[in-house]
Amino acid sequence: xxxxxxxxxxxxxxxxxxxxxxxxxxxxxxxxxxxxxxxxxxxxxxxxxxxxxxxxxxxxxxxxxxxxxxxxxxxxxxxxxxxxxxxxxxxxxxxxxxxxxxxxxxxxxxxxxxxxxxxxxxxxxxxxxxxxxxxxxxxxxxxxxxxxxxxxxxxxxxxxxxxxxxxxxxxxxxxxxxxxxxxxxxxxxxxxxxxxxxxxxxxxxxxxxxxxxxxxxxxxxxxxxxxxxxxxxxxxxxxxxxxxxxxxxxxxxxxxxxxxxxxxxxxxxxxxxxxxxxxxxxxxxxxxxxxxxxxxxxxxxxxxxxxxxxxxxxxxxxxxx
Amino acid sequence: xxxxxxxxxxxxxxxxxxxxxxxxxxxxxxxxxxxxxxxxxxxxxxxxxxxxxxxxxxxxxxxxxxxxxxxxxxxxxxxxxxxxxxxxxxxxxxxxxxxxxxxxxxxxxxxxxxxxxxxxxxxxxxxxxxxxxxxxxxxxxxxxxxxxxxxxxxxxxxxxxxxxxxxxxxxxxxxxxxxxxxxxxxxxxxxxxxxxxxxxxxxxxxxxxxxxxxxxxxxxxxxxxxxxxxxxxxxxxxxxxxxxxxxxxxxxxxxxxxxxxxxxxxxxxxxxxxxxxxxxxxxxxxxxxxxxxxxxxxxxxxxxxxxxxxxxxxxx
Numbered sequence: 001x002x003x004x005x006x007x008x009x010x011x012x013x014x015x016x017x018x019x020x021x022x023x024x025x026x027x028x029x030x031x032x033x034x035x036x037x038x039x040x041x042x043x044x045x046x047x048x049x050x051x052x053x054x055x056x057x058x059x060x061x062x063x064x065x066x067x068x069x070x071x072x073x074x075x076x077x078x079x080x081x082x083x084x085x086x087x088x089x090x091x092x093x094x095x096x097x098x099x100x101x102x103x104x105x106x107x108x109x110x111x112x113x114x115x116x117x118x119x120x121x122x123x124x125x126x127x128x129x130x131x132x133x134x135x136x137x138x139x140x141x142x143x144x145x146x147x148x149x150x151x152x153x154x155x156x157x158x159x160x161x162x163x164x165x166x167x168x169x170x171x172x173x174x175x176x177x178x179x180x181x182x183x184x185x186x187x188x189x190x191x192x193x194x195x196x197x198x199x200x201x202x203x204x205x206x207x208x209x210x211x212x213x214x215x216x217x218x219x220x221x222x223x224x225x226x227x228x229x230x231x232x233x234x235x236x237x238x239x240x241x242x243x244x245x246x247x248x249x250x251x252x253x254x255x256x257x258x259x260x261x262x263x264x265x266x267x268x269x270x271x272x273x274x275x276x277x278x279x280x281x282x283x284x285x286x287x288x289x290x291x292x293x294x295x296x297x298x299x300x301x302x303x304x305x306x307x308x309x310x311x312x313x314x315x316x317x318x319x320x321x
Numbered sequence: 322x323x324x325x326x327x328x329x330x331x332x333x334x335x336x337x338x339x340x341x342x343x344x345x346x347x348x349x350x351x352x353x354x355x356x357x358x359x360x361x362x363x364x365x366x367x368x369x370x371x372x373x374x375x376x377x378x379x380x381x382x383x384x385x386x387x388x389x390x391x392x393x394x395x396x397x398x399x400x401x402x403x404x405x406x407x408x409x410x411x412x413x414x415x416x417x418x419x420x421x422x423x424x425x426x427x428x429x430x431x432x433x434x435x436x437x438x439x440x441x442x443x444x445x446x447x448x449x450x451x452x453x454x455x456x457x458x459x460x461x462x463x464x465x466x467x468x469x470x471x472x473x474x475x476x477x478x479x480x481x482x483x484x485x486x487x488x489x490x491x492x493x494x495x496x497x498x499x500x501x502x503x504x505x506x507x508x509x510x511x512x513x514x515x516x517x518x519x520x521x522x523x524x525x526x527x528x529x530x531x532x533x534x535x536x537x538x539x540x541x542x543x544x545x546x547x548x549x550x551x552x553x554x555x556x557x558x559x560x561x562x563x564x565x566x567x568x569x570x571x572x573x574x575x576x577x578x579x580x581x582x583x584x585x586x587x588x589x590x591x592x593x594x595x596x597x598x599x600x601x602x603x604x605x606x607x608x609x610x611x612x613x614x615x616x617x618x619x620x621x622x623x624x625x626x627x628x629x630x631x632x633x634x635x636x637x
Contacts, residue, residue: 058429060635080432088429094422098328110322111431
């Protein structure tokens, strides 16, 4: 920056909370900064708040508390300013049944100034999606590809991809990720991608965020996360020099303990030699279990304290829940 | 954009265009058939007075037959088709986008949802206005053929089934249905509710006739109970005039006469003269403009509401 100030993050959320009308708290005091040019994977179980987070960035959901910004612009106050920088792929393909793929591109070109009709069409032709076909004749994967091509055609420098891989078979996922990867390389776009599938995140992202119970449970670079986490199989005591994150069964039902080195400690310790390096999948599961455990503990405390309305302890637990 | 709009709503657009177009053609065709054998005014006059063909008048009976069989069927449709057309087009315009979740795509691409909405509402409203405009002209011609002795612009006969109100009613219903579709975001509830609201609205708007245009209380020359009103006028109220000139309602008059005089004919002898409140045909244009203004103002408000709703609501 010429003036010496910090660069404006592509995406920013500060103290973001979202409570739906029925009282469901989807997001609780989420603080998040996504640097321009980064590719961030957002992982979490169903109802973790991933889609809600995405939708607040697009301006589809209004924060109950806190704020979100897209390149410094609040999408709720200046929708045009925020959308101008965004390309969005919603969770379920939102294509018009009656329009062909080409007509979708025509529509996008009409409503979005600067939409690159030609390159979007070329992307789709490259992966053998006929432009004259209708969504009903396309597979779920192809529909997701069309949505991605439209998002890429906008030329937006921030792409929000909300579980675009959910309904895709392995081959379609690979093709989707290849298309995304080449597009990102071309334009150095910022990507926030939600997924249930950790291996997909591993393939493309440089940062991982685990979201559960509406909170960020883990947020670290993919390159450094495995270095500070260890997995221990079986019922064992936690070795010295490591901190337990969570316990969960592996695919065979064998218990796994996810451990991490305490912040600020060196890399070598006796505990680290006992435990093996954790996989990304284990890191995600460990933090999700930890989040669930914390939520249960808070619920138990609330059951005890929340009845006494007005006390600061009660309101603290209520706020947590 | 218009082409894409057509592709998205072709069933509704084609159905409404076909229905209104067919009704327009039918109205013109019946007008021509009536004009074909239109009897002379003196023949019609003779028929009205004597109930049969006058000397040299053979065409009155077949003409009346066509009038009753063909023109009568059209009249009912003229009341409902504009309303149904407006509901069918309006209720799906935004609700389908929300229900099918395609609004997520459009609204994430379009910087201005207002522009997005305007680009769908205005062409469809324009099409509806053109179709209903043609129908209203055809209905006006039909009115002229039904009563050849009176200029259709000089009678309140068939008011609302021709002329400007036919267009404005359709547009008002359309705008209301668009608003309901945006509010509910679901096609079927929007359609059903739009139908219910339109029926209630029609009842209210018909009840408000003549929309503040001048009216007058008249009594028949003979002071009798059954009165004729001036040609082309329409009665909008009934009552009794007391000796001091006060207009009494039926209930007030009934309370004023001695018990036992249940027949209003007898009330005359108690110095209560039956009177009718009428609006004269010369106010036709004024009434049409007033109703149109009310309906278009309502339509404008509904569209304004739709813009606000679309601007704030979720696309799902």
